[in-house]
Amino acid sequence: MSQAETSASVARLFNLVASGYDSPALRFFPFVADYMTAKLPLKPGDRVLDVGTGTGVLAIAAAQSILPGGRVQAIDISPRMLDRLQAHMDKNVLGNIDVHEMDASKLEFRSDYFDVVVGNFVLFFLEDIQAGLKGWARVARPGATVAFTAFGPGAFQPMLNAFRERYLSLDANASRQQLFDQPLESPDECRQLAELAGLVDVTVETRDMGYHVKGVDDWWEVAWNAGLRGLLDKLPQEKLGRFKMAHLKEVAEMLGDQPYLNIETHFVSGRKPA
Numbered sequence: 001m002s003q004a005e006t007s008a009s010v011a012r013l014f015n016l017v018a019s020g021y022d023s024p025a026l027r028f029f030p031f032v033a034d035y036m037t038a039k040l041p042l043k044p045g046d047r048v049l050d051v052g053t054g055t056g057v058l059a060i061a062a063a064q065s066i067l068p069g070g071r072v073q074a075i076d077i078s079p080r081m082l083d084r085l086q087a088h089m090d091k092n093v094l095g096n097i098d099v100h101e102m103d104a105s106k107l108e109f110r111s112d113y114f115d116v117v118v119g120n121f122v123l124f125f126l127e128d129i130q131a132g133l134k135g136w137a138r139v140a141r142p143g144a145t146v147a148f149t150a151f152g153p154g155a156f157q158p159m160l161n162a163f164r165e166r167y168l169s170l171d172a173n174a175s176r177q178q179l180f181d182q183p184l185e186s187p188d189e190c191r192q193l194a195e196l197a198g199l200v201d202v203t204v205e206t207r208d209m210g211y212h213v214k215g216v217d218d219w220w221e222v223a224w225n226a227g228l229r230g231l232l233d234k235l236p237q238e239k240l241g242r243f244k245m246a247h248l249k250e251v252a253e254m255l256g257d258q259p260y261l262n263i264e265t266h267f268v269s270g271r272k273p274a
Contacts, residue, residue: 006127007077007103013230014054014078020225021055021084025218028263032120032149033058036267037065039205041145045069046115051104051121051136052076056085056097062116063097073109075102076210105132109139115141116148123193124183125227133197143274150184152206152264159219162250167231170239174231189270199212200268210263215255216248222261 001009014021021029037058042065044050050059053074063072074097076082082099089097102108104119105126117140126132133148140146164179184190187204194202213219223232235243 001127003105003127007105009230010125011077013227014076015080016233017225017229018055018078018080018084021081021261023221023225025213025221026225027211028209028265029054031211032192032263032265033061035207036118036120036147036149036211037061039267039269040065040116040118040147042070042116048072048112049107049109049114049117049136049139050074051107051117051119052125053085053099054078054081054120058118059085059097059119060088060092060094062118063094064092067096070096072097073100073114075100075104075107077101077103094101100119105114107135107139111138112141114140114144116145116147118145120149120186121151123148124150129183130193130196133193137197137199137272140272142272145269145273146194146197147267147269148190148194149268150190150266151182152157152187152266153182153185154208154264155260156222157262158254159251162254163223163228163247164249166243166250167234170235170243171231179231180206180246184266187266188245190266194268194270197270198273200273202268202270206261207265207267209265210261213255213259213261215259216251218259219251219255219261220244220248 045064048062050072051257053059053076059072079101104122117136119194123129139148168174191204
């Protein structure tokens with residue numbers, strides 16, 4: 001796919017899931033955002049760019065950390081996600097976030113401007129990940145922090161691999177390589193990506209940001225309201241019903257009596273050379 005096709009596909013997907021993105025079952029998004037915000041060298045007056053802000057969990061946390069005088073520019077390719085962010089801003093009475101509908105691969109900001117540039121679970125959606133991160137570094141000022149997160153290989157397992165295997169059995173057009181090869185699963189790959197983008201003093205911290213869940217219904221909430229929805233929407237209604245029934249039966253056995261959702265996450269941070 002071209003970058004334009006990839007961007008259009010991502011926009012459709014996240015417009016589709018926006019209404020369920022703040023579901024309690026997906027609370028790893030605010031967990032990760034809060035942890036990343038605490039790691040960032042934020043101070044009053046900073047100019048922060050939140051790339052792929054979604055419903056704004058990191059933008060809101062960062063905006064509160066840089067008062068007085070600081071501002072967050074929050075961008076997302078999905079207008080429905082930005083509508084959710086606007087509602088959260090109104091609820092929190094925050095006036096130091098500016099909202100922009102923008103492609104994470106084509107930042108419309110001038111070079112050498114932001115004190116912090118950050119994107120949570122965004123880079124692997126780009127067609128050209130390396131070029132995307134270089135673009136993020138371009139808009140950071142010399143000495144600024146550029147940071148991102150990515151899922152580790154243990155994230156959502158073993159349910160995710162069960163999902164993939166069952167999906168392959170129902171969709172003749174699905175590719176095993178496409179389903180199982182996930183970018184940035186390796187800490188070394190994350191580090192190399194950051195260094196090739198020109199960042200220095202790169203650190204990669206891997207943590208499980210998971211939590212206990214109620215059971216199979218919570219897992220389905222995760223599948224239905226995040227990235228896996230893109231695959232589910234390709235199935236005809238009849239196949240989707242069969243898939244859900246069979247898959248959740250498998251998942252019930254995997255989760256057992258104390259169901260837990262692993263969210264292995266790589267926290268990657270580097271500095272643009274002064």
